[in-house]
Amino acid sequence: QKEVEQNSGPLSVPEGAIASLNCTYSDRGSQSFFWYRQYSGKSPELIMFIYSNGDKEDGRFTAQLNKASQYVSLLIRDSQPSDSATYLCAVKERGSTLGRLYFGRGTQLTVWP
């Protein structure tokens, strides 16, 4: 059984701070990693994906991947109240049957003004 674990939260940060969201996975053969944001009552929307070790930046968001430690994180700089949502980590294993993503339970983030 593939496991994707996220820090349980809820995570609460003040506006303007850096929010750090963490995710670990059990399958060392995992290949692709995705971060989704889900507002309450809405569907998940893609923030970014990462495949290679290191950092990937997109605006205020930075994904960090360390395959040796089986760890992927998402940093949100200059956090805004509009970033308040549940963040889902998803992992796809190498050579998996079509499209199978394993999702974590999500971390709820609250950014207070």
Added chain:
Amino acid sequence: ETGVTQTPRHLVMGMTNKKSLKCEQHLGHNAMYWYKQSAKKPLELMFVYNFKEQTENNSVPSRFSPECPNSSHLFLHLHTLQPEDSALYLCASSQDWASGGAGGETQYFGPGTRLLVL
């Protein structure tokens, strides 16, 4: 319409009813997926279709029956459901499934159907 659409957005049904959920993607993708999202649980993959062919059935009870007439449309037929089937049902699509890092395997979700079984 753009992206992935789902209808209805909300559905209330009795355990003896038969209903269908519809999903349509306008992204030119080849793969489509059904997920179930229950409170306090991770997203659960139910079915996967690639080029209209079902490639995965994740041990879903037979009271859920998928149908994929073409690469743009996906249905989930429901009959004799149980109250524990109440959940958010999400459809997703992706360009392909094994792009090896080019992003084509990224899944894009529809707005979901909130289902309540009484």
